[in-house]
Amino acid sequence: MQNAQAxxxxxxxxxxxxxxxxxxxxxxxxxAVTEASDGVDALAALRGAPFELVISDVEMPNMxxxxxxxxxxxxxxxxxxxxxxxxxxxxxxxLVRGIMAEADTYITKPYKPxxxxxxxxxxxGTRHERVGEGATCTVSFAGESYEVxxxxxxxxxxxxxxxxNVVDQNHELDLLNHQKNQFLGMAAHDMRxxxxxxxxxxxxxxxxxxxxxxxxxxxxxxRIRANSEFMLRLVDELLDITKIESGTLQLxxxxxxxxxxxxxxxxxxxxxxxxxxxxxxxxxxxDLAPIEMDAGKMxxxxxxxxxxxxxxxxxxxxxxxxxxxxxxxxxxxxxxxGQGIPADEQAELFTPFQQTSVQATEGEKSTGLGLAIxxxxxxxxRGRIWVESEVGTGSTFHVxxxxx
Ligand SMILES: Nc1ncnc2c1ncn2[C@@H]1O[C@H](COP(=O)(O)OP(=O)(O)OP(=O)(O)O)[C@@H](O)[C@H]1O
Ligand SMILES: [Mg+2]
Numbered sequence: 276m277q278n279a280q281a282x283x284x285x286x287x288x289x290x291x292x293x294x295x296x297x298x299x300x301x302x303x304x305x306x307a308v309t310e311a312s313d314g315v316d317a318l319a320a321l322r323g324a325p326f327e328l329v330i331s332d333v334e335m336p337n338m339x340x341x342x343x344x345x346x347x348x349x350x351x352x353x354x355x356x357x358x359x360x361x362x363x364x365x366x367x368x369x370l371v372r373g374i375m376a377e378a379d380t381y382i383t384k385p386y387k388p389x390x391x392x393x394x395x396x397x398x399x400g401t402r403h404e405r406v407g408e409g410a411t412c413t414v415s416f417a418g419e420s421y422e423v424x425x426x427x428x429x430x431x432x433x434x435x436x437x438x439x440n441v442v443d444q445n446h447e448l449d450l451l452n453h454q455k456n457q458f459l460g461m462a463a464h465d466m467r468x469x470x471x472x473x474x475x476x477x478x479x480x481x482x483x484x485x486x487x488x489x490x491x492x493x494x495x496x497x498r499i500r501a502n503s504e505f506m507l508r509l510v511d512e513l514l515d516i517t518k519i520e521s522g523t524l525q526l527x528x529x530x531x532x533x534x535x536x537x538x539x540x541x542x543x544x545x546x547x548x549x550x551x552x553x554x555x556x557x558x559x560x561x562d563l564a565p566i567e568m569d570a571g572k573m574x575x576x577x578x579x580x581x582x583x584x585x586x587x588x589x590x591x592x593x594x595x596x597x598x599x600x601x602x603x604x605x606x607x608x609x610x611x612x613g614q615g616i617p618a619d620e621q622a623e624l625f626t627p628f629q630q631t632s633v634q635a636t637e638g639e640k641s642t643g644l645g646l647a648i649x650x651x652x653x654x655x656x657r658g659r660i661w662v663e664s665e666v667g668t669g670s671t672f673h674v675x676x677x678x679x
Pocket of ligand 2: 579582583641646647
């Protein structure tokens with residue numbers, strides 16, 4: 276940077292610590308820094324010596340950052356000095372306040388030193404020039420109308436600052452999301468073993484292998500076992516979803532016989548279906564070539580579709596599985612004669628923990644993760660999953676996989 280030594284910046288900040296941090300960042304980059312602790316203080320400094328840039332906090336006693344900025348713009352001797360606001364930007368209103376005050380740009384706290392310096396550099400290169408003195412225009416934002424200065428230069432600066440912020444924050448959110456997935460994965464993993472112990476020991480107790488258990492006790496132990504089984508399943512689903520979201524889901528693609536695959540899954544669900552007097556039907560197509568898929572993961576998908584069809588249907592109904600080929604795809608469908616899903620709730624079906632107003636018909640447990648996991652597994656196969664459903668008639672869930 277040329278002549279960085281000569282470039283003087285006024286830092287306006289009521290917090291001593293924040294001021295010290297700002298000063299250090301700027302001084303280390305070669306700028307000359309003067310400090311002021313509020314707007315009034317800052318105006319006095321600005322009238323006493325020349326400055327090339329003002330960096331001001333927004334929230335301050337006496338005169339805040341926006342008021343200071345307005346005062347700078349209102350004073351012909353100071354009006355050209357670029358102003359950068361430092362804000363926590365708690366609401367869109369803060370952004371509009373900055374624009375109305377004619378600040379050139381802003382940066383949100385907490386900021387990275389590099390981001391601050393690159394914005395300082397950009398601002399020092401573009402002196403604030405007012406086009407159309409005093410001209411304003413009306414903008415609608417967050418449900419309200421505002422009269423803002425019609426100066427394209429700093430509107431553009433503000434927009435670019437917002438863009439920069441969003442990119443930074445997205446990056447930050449990605450990082451946090453990754454950490455959250457890691458944490459969730461570890462927590463779910465660590466809960467698995469103790470839960471398994473509870474489930475196994477309660478099974479041992481009800482089995483009577485450790486001495487006689489009276490009926491009342493057996494009932495309670497059975498509840499412990501059933502609940503720990505449910506929690507184990509939930510923990511497994513959480514592990515699945517975190518694995519998938521952190522991008523560590525690995526598919527073991529193998530040629531698989533679709534008919535045999537469906538029949539195996541039907542067998543797994545038959546006991547539960549029979550207990551509800553629901554008929555599971557499958558009419559296998561002839562001469563079906565093997566499909567490339569991860570049969571273990573796809574089993575989770577089909578199992579969830581079958582268990583949903585059974586869970587959300589009334590006794591005495593029927594569930595059909597259909598397999599058909601169409602233009603380079605194989606389509607697997609599970610059709611039920613259940614309650615159907617209201618049209619306005621269908622869009623959210625594949626979102627984690629999303630349950631619709633449709634309840635299980637016999638109080639079966641649900642966590643709202645099955646379809647979210649299914650969707651991610653199907654996407655991993657480069658396929659798609661969707662539903663056709665009508666309240667009172669039933670639902671058909673389709674899964675389409677490419678045939679390579
Ligand atoms: N065949 C269906 N008929 C009617 N509603 C359904 C059907 N399948 C799913 N739903 C609705 O969609 C919601 C989400 O299903 P999903 O499989 O993701 O979760 P779940 O069955 O509630 O729990 P989990 O599968 O994690 O045990 C269900 O809670 C239910 O309201
Ligand atoms: Mg389910």
